[in-house]
Amino acid sequence: MKSFNHQNNKKRKAAWKKIIVTVMLGAVLLAIACIVSFNVLVGRQNVSLLEQPLPAATIVYDQNMEEVLRLSPSKSEAVSYDSLPEQLIEAVVAVEDKRFFEHSGTDLQGIGRALMTNLSSGKTVQGASTITQQLAKNVFLSQERTWTRKWKELLLAQKIERNYNKQQIITFYLNQIYFGEGAWGIKKAAEVYFGVPVNELTLSESALLAGIIKAPSALTPYRHPDEAKARRNVVLQLMKDQGKIDQATYAASIAEPLHILSSKPASSNVMKYPYYIDQMIREAGEKYGLTQNEVLQGGLRFYTTLDSQMQEAVEDVYAQDSNFPTSSSDQLIQSGAVLVDPRDGGIRALVGGRGDQPFRSFNRAVQLKRQPGSTMKPISVYTPALEHGYSPDDTLIDEPVNFNGYQPGNAGDSYHGEVTIYESIIHSYNVPAVKLLNELGIDAGMESSKRFGLELTDADRNLGLALGGLSEGVSPLEMAEAFSVFANDGTRIPTHTITRIETADGEIVAENNADDKITVTEPAIARTMTAMLEGVVTDGTGVAAAVEGRQIAGKSGTTEMPGTGGEGMKDNWFVGYTPQLVGAVWLGYDHTDATHYLTTTSKAAAAVFQKLMSEALQDEPVMNFPAVPGIKKESKDKDEEKETSKKDEKEKKNEKKKEKKSDTSKSNKEEKKNKKSKNEEQGKGNGKDKD
Numbered sequence: 001m002k003s004f005n006h007q008n009n010k011k012r013k014a015a016w017k018k019i020i021v022t023v024m025l026g027a028v029l030l031a032i033a034c035i036v037s038f039n040v041l042v043g044r045q046n047v048s049l050l051e052q053p054l055p056a057a058t059i060v061y062d063q064n065m066e067e068v069l070r071l072s073p074s075k076s077e078a079v080s081y082d083s084l085p086e087q088l089i090e091a092v093v094a095v096e097d098k099r100f101f102e103h104s105g106t107d108l109q110g111i112g113r114a115l116m117t118n119l120s121s122g123k124t125v126q127g128a129s130t131i132t133q134q135l136a137k138n139v140f141l142s143q144e145r146t147w148t149r150k151w152k153e154l155l156l157a158q159k160i161e162r163n164y165n166k167q168q169i170i171t172f173y174l175n176q177i178y179f180g181e182g183a184w185g186i187k188k189a190a191e192v193y194f195g196v197p198v199n200e201l202t203l204s205e206s207a208l209l210a211g212i213i214k215a216p217s218a219l220t221p222y223r224h225p226d227e228a229k230a231r232r233n234v235v236l237q238l239m240k241d242q243g244k245i246d247q248a249t250y251a252a253s254i255a256e257p258l259h260i261l262s263s264k265p266a267s268s269n270v271m272k273y274p275y276y277i278d279q280m281i282r283e284a285g286e287k288y289g290l291t292q293n294e295v296l297q298g299g300l301r302f303y304t305t306l307d308s309q310m311q312e313a314v315e316d317v318y319a320q321d322s323n324f325p326t327s328s329s330d331q332l333i334q335s336g337a338v339l340v341d342p343r344d345g346g347i348r349a350l351v352g353g354r355g356d357q358p359f360r361s362f363n364r365a366v367q368l369k370r371q372p373g374s375t376m377k378p379i380s381v382y383t384p385a386l387e388h389g390y391s392p393d394d395t396l397i398d399e400p401v402n403f404n405g406y407q408p409g410n411a412g413d414s415y416h417g418e419v420t421i422y423e424s425i426i427h428s429y430n431v432p433a434v435k436l437l438n439e440l441g442i443d444a445g446m447e448s449s450k451r452f453g454l455e456l457t458d459a460d461r462n463l464g465l466a467l468g469g470l471s472e473g474v475s476p477l478e479m480a481e482a483f484s485v486f487a488n489d490g491t492r493i494p495t496h497t498i499t500r501i502e503t504a505d506g507e508i509v510a511e512n513n514a515d516d517k518i519t520v521t522e523p524a525i526a527r528t529m530t531a532m533l534e535g536v537v538t539d540g541t542g543v544a545a546a547v548e549g550r551q552i553a554g555k556s557g558t559t560e561m562p563g564t565g566g567e568g569m570k571d572n573w574f575v576g577y578t579p580q581l582v583g584a585v586w587l588g589y590d591h592t593d594a595t596h597y598l599t600t601t602s603k604a605a606a607a608v609f610q611k612l613m614s615e616a617l618q619d620e621p622v623m624n625f626p627a628v629p630g631i632k633k634e635s636k637d638k639d640e641e642k643e644t645s646k647k648d649e650k651e652k653k654n655e656k657k658k659e660k661k662s663d664t665s666k667s668n669k670e671e672k673k674n675k676k677s678k679n680e681e682q683g684k685g686n687g688k689d690k691d
Contacts, residue, residue: 047140047156047159047160047163047164048163050135050139050160050164050172050176057070057071057299058070058071058295058296058297058298058299058300058301058302059071059300059301059302060277060280060302060304060306061301061302061303061304062304062306062307062308063304063305063306063307063346063348063499064308065303066308068272068273068306068308069271069272069273069277071271071277071295071296077185077187077188078171078175078185078187079171079174079175079185079186079187079198080171081167081168081170081171083197083198083199084170084171084174084186084198084199085198085199085201085206087201087202087203087206087244088174088186088198088201088206088209088210089170090239090244091203091206091207091209091210091235091239092131092170092173092174092206092210092213093131093170094210094235094238094239094242094244095210095211095213095214095234095235095238096131096134096210096213097129097130097131098238098242099130100130100131100132100166100170101166103130104158104161105130105132105133105154105157105158105160105161106130106133106154106157106158107130129153130157131169131170131173132157132160132161132169132173133153133154133156133157134173134177135157135160135169135172135173135176136152136153136156136157136160137149137153137291138176138177138291138292138293139176139291139293140152140156140291140293141153141156141291174186175187176293177213178216178360179192179193179209179212179213179216180212180216180217180219180220180358180361181193181216181220181222181264181358182271182358182359186198186209189209189212190205190209192261192264193205193208193209193221193260193261193264194259194260194261195261202259203236203245203249203253204232204236204253204256204259205259207232207233207235207236207239207253208221208228208229208231208232208235208258208260210235211228211231211232211234211235212228212231214231216360217358217360217361217362218362219231220358221258221260222260222263222264222356223356223358225258228258229258232254232258233254236250236253236254237250271359273306273311273315274357274358274359274360274361275350275351275352275353275357275363275365276304276306276311276347276349276350276351276497277359278352278359278360278361278363278366279347279350279363279365279366279477279497280295280302280304280497280498281295281296281360282363282366283496283497283498284302284498284501284510287496287498287510288498288501288509288510290501290509290510298503299503299504300501300502300503300504300509301501301502301503301504302498302501303498303499303500303501303502304497304498304499305341305344305345305346305347305348305496305497305498305499306347306348306349306497307339307348307349307616309616309619310339310348310349310616311348311349311350313349313612313615313616313618314337314339314349314350314351314612314615314616315351316615317608317611317612317615318335318337318351318353318354321354323607323608323611324354324587324604324608325587325598325599325604328589328595328596331589331590331591331596332354332355333354333587333588333589333598334353334354334364334587334588334589334590335351335353335354335364335585335586335587335588335605335608336351336352336353336363336364336365336366336368336475336476336585336586337350337351337365337476337583337584337585337586337608337609337612338350338351338365338366338476338477338480338495338583338584339480339581339582339583339612339616340477340480340481340484340495340581340582340583340584341580341581341582342484342485342487342488342493342577342579342580342581342582343488343493343580344493344514345481345484345493345494345495345496345516346495346496346497346499347477347495347496347497348581348616349616350363350365350366350477350497351365352364352365352366352367362590364475364476364586365475365476365477366475366476366477367475368473368475368476368586369472369473369474369475370473370474370475370559370570370571370586370588371468371469371470371473371474371559371570371571372468372470372473372474372479372557372571372573373467373468373556373557373558373559373571373573373691374428374430374433374467374468374541374555374556374557374558374691375468375479375555375556375557375573375574375575376449376465376466376467376468376470376557377425377428377433377466377467377468377555378425378483378486378529378532378533378555379448379449379452379454379482380437380445380446380448380449380465380466380468381433381436381437381440381445381466382421382425382433382436382529382532383448383452383521383525383529384440384444384445384447384448385421385436385440386525386528386529387448387521387522387525388440388444390421390436391421391630392420392421392422392528392531392532392630392631393420393421393422393630393631394420394421395418395419395420395421396418396419396420396421396424396432396435396436397417397418397419397432397435398410398415398416398417398418398419398424398429398431398432399415399417399431400415400431401431401434401435403434403438403463406462406463406464408430408431408434408463408464408466408467409430409431410429410430410431411428411430411566411691412566413566415431416429419432421436421532422532422535422631424436425532425533425535425536425540425555426532426535426536426539426540426541427540427541428536428540428541428555428556428691430466430467430691433466433467434463434466434467436466437463437465437466438463442461442462442463442465443461445465445466446460446461446465449465451492451518451520451521452481452482452485452492452520453478453481453482453492453494453518454474454478454482455472456470457471457472459471459472468557468559476575476584476585476586477495477584479573479575479584480495480575480582480583480584481494481495482575483554483555483575483576483577483582483584484577484582485520485521485526486526486529486530486533486553486577487526487530487553487577487578487579487580487582488526489523489526489527490519490520490521490522490523490525490526491517491518491519491520492517492518492519492520493516493517493518494516494518496512498510498512499511499512500512527625527626527628528628528631530553530625530628531553531625531628531631532631533553533554533555533576534551534552534553534625535631536553536554536555536556537552537553537554537576541556541606541691542554542555542556542574542576542606543603543606544603544606544607544610545574545576545606545607545609545610545613546610547578547610547613547614547617548614549622550578550613550617550622551578551579551623551624551625552576552577552578552613553576553577553578553625554574554575554576554577554606554609555574555575555576556573556574556603556605556606556691557571557572557573557574557575557691558571558572558573558598558691559571561592561597561598563594564597567599568597568598568599569588569597569598569599570588570589570592570597570598571586571587571588571598572586572587572588572598572604572605573585573586573587573605574605574606574608574609576606576609576613578613578617578623579623579624579625580617580620580621580623581613581616581617581620583609583612583613583616585605585606585608585609585612586605587604587605587608
């Protein structure tokens, strides 16, 4: 018997060894195949494109197929290696790739150093891309952060090094790189910041330009002089540490003020619709894998969803300071807004900030991530409530509550007793929303939010979700897409700027999938939500968003600034729509602190929304929402007698509803009760909404 078992064990071990060997062999073969494939792809890449000085212009068309602008970056203004001051090359090498003249495209020491630094800090704080790798990525690859793109970058860098010497590579790099303020290439950068030819740049000026490369928008001395100067000094310190300058030169250089032009040349940043084009370039990279260089220099034809008249109307509104709250003396109250057609997902207009609009600067309409406040309620609470059988006339008790230490409160700490769901949403009462999410279950709110296209994390799995207390926040574009569901009968169409990309010869490079539609909720649910959100504008917190002669539905939202006694706000939102256009507006400071926060009411964003929609819809036909019976809206001139009558009527109606509840509804209610205690345990939200 023992001998028999022993033989069986030997057979099993042999079988497992075969399986392990087979899997390992398969993995090795797959790795080899991937390496071979990458090498073939890289081998086909024509790196001689680096030598082409005059790229063809890319043409952008609006939704009416009319040409709106040509993209022809100034990086075509190349300089030779002999024009580059030695101290400029030393500054760039010191901060970007100190072993540039020693490695062959890939710096293994740098990779190891960056890996150890990032592991010790617990996050990515140092990159390891060489100057040659950066050149390969900027010219030939997309901006996606994937291992495949990184591998291609490494191989391309080595190919470039095999074909060109170091002097040629550093020249290509400095002629290609972006220095902010619309300055592509070192020649344009020297003109924009100092008004001099490249060969006249001083050590201090060279260090400043070298420092800008890391983050052109955040380190431009015109808008961020302190940050730019600090970065310049870092470059000078590195040059000293690497033996390129001595202590005396270093001390004299860091003592120099920033000798930039008093104002940048008017021609340095001339581009129509910079924020819209920025998003178009971003979309081309993220969705279609095109590099920024391919977009700007590829001679392509971009057919977009841009409405030129709407875009100009939006930019006109943002150009007038009187449309916005008064800012502090040292920091502008910023804003981002987007207009989307809910019927096809096309982005009609977009603006990413107030003040200067430098090309490829921070785009608040897209890149901003802020807590959405009460604009989240229709998505995470009221839509799933309707889906679970609740109706706008169902009642909740608005009163102080405590969910295991989490105590949501209303604006002004006022409570209103028994209120309907409709009243709760139009007046933006916080407590009823949190209580309703607790009854539904947090998972219902999470699942609904994800259907609307919002990316949440496990940190958002708490009752604060009802009030928009998100850990990472959302952008105006994300909120516009989410609210387009209500305007489009429950269907979400991914927002986009690009409908088609063609070569100059008419060959299609990429095309948007017009059939990409996601069913989020039933048409009846979306229409009921619209009817309630229309009440926000006619009778609730969004009256400032009303546009004369048009039906507007929407939701206001704010997030409270701690330490201000409820008088300050970090963020102010309004997201609203007509049947043909959705608008999302955010207002706030880029850097909120004890002296920089909003002190206006929640009407500020709604007022900007009103201006945008009034101008954008000026030549558009008036369209109305489908009628939704059964929602009893408030009367503006109600007195105590009407209030009492209305309450009695609600009580009778609720009694009848209780009698008519189906077995399914009873089952749903029982399930909600079972979830309640679990939800209370999780109910420690991280945001309070002032609405």
